[in-house]
Amino acid sequence: MAKTVTVRVPVRIDLAGGWTDVPAYCSSKKGEVINIAINRYVTAEMHIDDERRISVNYSSDSPIGSGLGTSGALNVALLAAISGEGRTPQEIAELAFQFEALLGNTGGRQDQWASALGGLQHLQFQGDTVTTTQLNPSPEFISWFEKNLLLFDSGITHVSGELHEKVWARYENGDTEMSDALERIHIVAQEMLESIQTEDRVGLARSLLQTSRSVDLLGREFNEPFRTLLEPMCEGGQISAWKVMGAGAGGVVGILLGNEIGREMIVKLAQKEGWKHIDWSVEPLGIQREVNLHE
Numbered sequence: 001m002a003k004t005v006t007v008r009v010p011v012r013i014d015l016a017g018g019w020t021d022v023p024a025y026c027s028s029k030k031g032e033v034i035n036i037a038i039n040r041y042v043t044a045e046m047h048i049d050d051e052r053r054i055s056v057n058y059s060s061d062s063p064i065g066s067g068l069g070t071s072g073a074l075n076v077a078l079l080a081a082i083s084g085e086g087r088t089p090q091e092i093a094e095l096a097f098q099f100e101a102l103l104g105n106t107g108g109r110q111d112q113w114a115s116a117l118g119g120l121q122h123l124q125f126q127g128d129t130v131t132t133t134q135l136n137p138s139p140e141f142i143s144w145f146e147k148n149l150l151l152f153d154s155g156i157t158h159v160s161g162e163l164h165e166k167v168w169a170r171y172e173n174g175d176t177e178m179s180d181a182l183e184r185i186h187i188v189a190q191e192m193l194e195s196i197q198t199e200d201r202v203g204l205a206r207s208l209l210q211t212s213r214s215v216d217l218l219g220r221e222f223n224e225p226f227r228t229l230l231e232p233m234c235e236g237g238q239i240s241a242w243k244v245m246g247a248g249a250g251g252v253v254g255i256l257l258g259n260e261i262g263r264e265m266i267v268k269l270a271q272k273e274g275w276k277h278i279d280w281s282v283e284p285l286g287i288q289r290e291v292n293l294h295e
Contacts, residue, residue: 002294005046007080010037010283011060011068012114013151013245013254016211017189019218021108021125024168025182031125032189033110034135034196037118037283042070044077056082065157067246072111075099080116080287089116089287090130107164107247118286122193141199142282148240148257150266152275154225156250163247167218181217188214205256209234209241215248222248229273230255239266252278 012035020031044058058078062070075096084092093116097109109130113123117132120142124131171178188210195203215222223244230242230253241256253275255266267277 002047002049004048004292004294005081005084006043006290006292007045007077007084008041008043008288009073009077009080009115009286010118011040011042011062011070011073012037012111013068013252013280014110015243016192016207017123017185018110018211018246019108019167019182019215020186020189021110021123022164022168023108023128024171026108026125027127029183030186031108032186032193033108033123033125034121034189034192035110035114035123036120037114037286038068038280039283040068040278040280041283042073042077042115044074044081046081054082063153063157065251066153067244067248067251069111069114069246071105072096072100072107073115076112076115076287080289084287084289090132092116092287093130114286116286119284120196120282135193135196137196137199141196141201144201145204146281147263150255150257150263150270151245151252151278151280152255152270153252153278154250154273154275156225163222163249178218181214184214184217185211205240208243208254208256212241212243215244225250226253229269 014033014035017033020026021033025031040062042058042060044056046054046056048054058074060070060074062068064070076092079095080092093112096112109125110123113130113132114121120135122133122135167178188207192207195207212223226242226244233239234242238258239255240258243254245252245254257263
């Protein structure tokens with residue numbers, strides 16, 4: 001009997017800890033990431049006809065190179081469609097990571113786990129082991145964050161693997177600037193976790209900003225497309241924090257509102273730079289798999 005398997009998975013925004021999920025780091029140290037699955041999706045559809053021939057199609061409503069983990073989500077959706085029967089979300093996430101590793105991807109595991117599990121996650125990485133904790137702050141806290149964190153796509157695409165190569169080459173050669181920066185990113189991720197657990201809005205803003213400034217220690221080019229507009233506004237208190245949502249040098253940036261400037265003004269200033277505003281909310285579900293049989 002013919003059947004169609006349709007899988008939808010979310011992409012993510014990373015709040016803190018990105019880079020420490022990469023095996024080059026967490027093979028010897030502990031990595032930690034705080035990320036959120038959002039209501040932007042990759043969909044994969046596998047059709048098996050009456051003669052057992054297979055066709056697979058997939059699509060995304062987020063562009064590749066946006067820094068939202070789209071490539072990882074695509075592979076989670078694809079593998080959940082073609083081999084997801086009876087597998088846990090964690091098993092599919094690991095299959096997707098290994099598939100990308102075979103293709104030469106030097107990135108980490110956070111994107112696959114965010115897409116597979118959904119929601120607001122605290123992910124810990126040690127060697128090949130991923131420990132996941134679903135974070136469940138109050139609806140009021142989530143609503144505040146969704147309202148006050150504005151996302152913008154700069155339209156500047158990047159290839160995360162190329163951005164990673166220089167950092168990891170320096171790290172593996174014993175560059176103390178890289179190891180110190182990564183340790184700082186790890187520490188700030190722990191501070192972000194505490195802020196979310198205690199629903200400390202000021203602490204969350206501080207951790208988000210410190211994550212951005214810690215990434216500067218890896219290389220100022222990662223934040224460069226956004227610095228001219230956002231850093232003066234942050235230093236002047238018009239906004240609370242800003243952070244690139246992927247490896248950087250383009251893609252999507254998050255801007256946390258402050259007290260002195262409104263949402264509409266931020267949107268206008270960003271659009272003047274050519275950035276596209278992205279409405280978002282938390283997606284609590286990860287892999288959503290549906291099987292339809294055809295007579």
